Amino acid sequence: MTKEMQVLVGMGWRAFRPTVAVYVLGSVGYMFLLLWLYPSIVHAPGLESVLATLPKSLTATLGLTAGFANPLAYLASEYYGTIDLWALMIFTVVGVVRLLAQGPDRGFAWAWLAGPVSRAQWIMSQGFVFILGLFVFTLVGMLSTPVALAIWDRGQHPTPEILVALNLLSFLLFFALAGMTAVCASAFRDDDRALNTAGAIMALEYLLSLVGGLTPHLVWLRRLSLFGWYRPADIVAHGWHRVWPGALGLFFIGTLLWIAAIWLFRRRDLSL
Amino acid sequence: MIQVHRLSKQFSPGRGIHELSFTVERGEATGLIGPNGAGKSTTLRCLMGFVRPTHGYARVAGKNCWQEAAAVHRLVGYLPGDVVLPETMKGRRFLEDIQRLRGVSGPPTRLNSLLARFDLNPDQAIRLMSKGTRQKLAIIAALVSDPAVLILDEPTSGLDPLMQQAFLSLMDEERARGKTVVLSSHIFSEVARVCDQVAVLKDGHIVAMDAMARLRAEQEILFDVTMSQAPTTEALNGLKIVDRRDLVFTVAVQGDYFRFVRTLANLPVSHLEQRTQSLETLFRHFYSDGVTHP
Numbered sequence: 001m002t003k004e005m006q007v008l009v010g011m012g013w014r015a016f017r018p019t020v021a022v023y024v025l026g027s028v029g030y031m032f033l034l035l036w037l038y039p040s041i042v043h044a045p046g047l048e049s050v051l052a053t054l055p056k057s058l059t060a061t062l063g064l065t066a067g068f069a070n071p072l073a074y075l076a077s078e079y080y081g082t083i084d085l086w087a088l089m090i091f092t093v094v095g096v097v098r099l100l101a102q103g104p105d106r107g108f109a110w111a112w113l114a115g116p117v118s119r120a121q122w123i124m125s126q127g128f129v130f131i132l133g134l135f136v137f138t139l140v141g142m143l144s145t146p147v148a149l150a151i152w153d154r155g156q157h158p159t160p161e162i163l164v165a166l167n168l169l170s171f172l173l174f175f176a177l178a179g180m181t182a183v184c185a186s187a188f189r190d191d192d193r194a195l196n197t198a199g200a201i202m203a204l205e206y207l208l209s210l211v212g213g214l215t216p217h218l219v220w221l222r223r224l225s226l227f228g229w230y231r232p233a234d235i236v237a238h239g240w241h242r243v244w245p246g247a248l249g250l251f252f253i254g255t256l257l258w259i260a261a262i263w264l265f266r267r268r269d270l271s272l
Numbered sequence: 273m274i275q276v277h278r279l280s281k282q283f284s285p286g287r288g289i290h291e292l293s294f295t296v297e298r299g300e301a302t303g304l305i306g307p308n309g310a311g312k313s314t315t316l317r318c319l320m321g322f323v324r325p326t327h328g329y330a331r332v333a334g335k336n337c338w339q340e341a342a343a344v345h346r347l348v349g350y351l352p353g354d355v356v357l358p359e360t361m362k363g364r365r366f367l368e369d370i371q372r373l374r375g376v377s378g379p380p381t382r383l384n385s386l387l388a389r390f391d392l393n394p395d396q397a398i399r400l401m402s403k404g405t406r407q408k409l410a411i412i413a414a415l416v417s418d419p420a421v422l423i424l425d426e427p428t429s430g431l432d433p434l435m436q437q438a439f440l441s442l443m444d445e446e447r448a449r450g451k452t453v454v455l456s457s458h459i460f461s462e463v464a465r466v467c468d469q470v471a472v473l474k475d476g477h478i479v480a481m482d483a484m485a486r487l488r489a490e491q492e493i494l495f496d497v498t499m500s501q502a503p504t505t506e507a508l509n510g511l512k513i514v515d516r517r518d519l520v521f522t523v524a525v526q527g528d529y530f531r532f533v534r535t536l537a538n539l540p541v542s543h544l545e546q547r548t549q550s551l552e553t554l555f556r557h558f559y560s561d562g563v564t565h566p
Contacts, residue, residue, distance in 0.1 A: 107356035
């Protein structure tokens with residue numbers, strides 16, 4: 001990394017750090033709350049029988065295949081499969097658009113882009129800042145899981161492999177979705193439009209994954225969605241061995257999307 | 273130092289800049305003047321590599337502004353026409369970041385000198401700064417690394433008259449130090465003060481490009497001359513009177529100031545004032561509808 005890029009990364013991280021802190025604290029706080037509530041949920045009369053009456057496709061769609069029999073399965077469906085996903089979706093769209101699009105589109109990035117850096121260096125530095133934020137988000141979530149289980153004494157200590165697999169796939173999923181958002185940020189000359197478009201695509205991807213899980217006939221819809229690669233309940237239920245194809249696929253797609261975003265940004269006009 | 277050759281940027285049909293060519297030698301200052309929409313900012317953005325030319329090229333120190341933008345930026349201090357700054361920062365932090373990015377190290381002598389010259393307190397939050405203060409901050413940001421080339425888009429926009437003079441004095445000093453300057457403005461007097469040559473832009477074309485002295489001779493200046501008593505018609509011979517209200521005569525002068533002053537010397541003049549004229553009025557011969565692009 002060149003000296004100029006280090007300066008850009010430092011500036012970007014200084015601006016982005018408070019946002020990362022808010023999301024991380026909110027997300028981890030919610031994880032602690034979920035585990036605190038776990039005994040009252042698992043001991044709710046009739047919950048298992050209600051789940052048993054639901055069609056298998058619906059429990060799969062809702063990420064409840066592992067049931068609520070143990071706290072990790074509960075966290076996989078209610079935290080990793082729901083709240084964490086939603087928080088990361090907002091974090092990704094808002095964060096990437098803010099770092100990559102707002103400066104050039106609203107005009108305040110002139111001072112940095114008129115500096116001795118190429119456009120590729122600029123967008124790579126901002127992308128690096130986002131990925132660093134995503135890494136911190138994921139890492140804190142991963143380290144908090146055993147801590148939260150221990151604090152509430154839920155009697156289960158997840159294997160490191162399961163924890164790493166859950167968080168690695170989550171990281172790579174949002175690395176790829178951030179690449180898609182970066183493409184929107186580079187393609188449009190209006191950050192509001194980039195935000196709306198990337199948000200709509202992400203919501204559509206999520207919806208495809210949900211609907212694709214309802215029936216075997218619609219499973220092809222799930223395959224169209226990046227979210228289809230990430231099924232936390234399955235990882236907890238079946239182990240971490242099957243995550244590598246998904247991890248490699250997400251890494252490959254994400255890298256391609258980021259390269260496309262850099263290519264587009266290098267060619268666009270800037271009203272600075 | 274700067275070569276612009278058949279530079280074109282097409283936006284919507286008819287809009288943009290078309291086949292602009294000019295050169296700026298090392299140590300020279302060139303002004304781009306023209307009304308809003310004439311293509312001044314687009315030309316400067318091409319020089320910064322922010323806009324990709326549809327045709328032609330711009331070079332700074334032999335480097336292509338689009339293909340080698342980072343190398344060009346090492347030589348250039350840039351001020352945009354519409355200054356937008358990061359609202360969440362303080363002025364000092366912003367300037368320190370610029371210095372670090374541009375590799376400025378050592379004691380902040382130049383920064384302190386610029387801050388003193390523009391009477392700017394950098395410890396204020398940018399969001400609390402007035403338009404004029406933001407403009408001063410942006411000017412300092414463009415100059416703080418002491419670049420060899422200055423590309424400035426409407427630099428005095430938003431500055432009060434005192435600060436406009438401070439800026440123009442600074443430009444005189446930078447010129448004396450051998451800096452190459454390209455600036456745009458729609459205020460002729462500003463360009464006349466700083467520049468050696470001027471390109472007059474209209475609808476994205478250069479309609480005139482000439483040395484400042486020659487262009488100055490071509491502009492038509494209006495003076496309101498107030499007489500203490502009505503002069504005879506013969507006494508006004510040699511003056512181009514374009515309007516008269518009672519004892520106030522509006523006289524148009526184009527180049528021949530000696531004749532103008534000599535004639536006035538024999539008249540009962542009680543007051544003399546130069547009219548503020550728009551660019552279109554100053555260069556009506558370029559901006560009239562009938563003028564075709566060269």
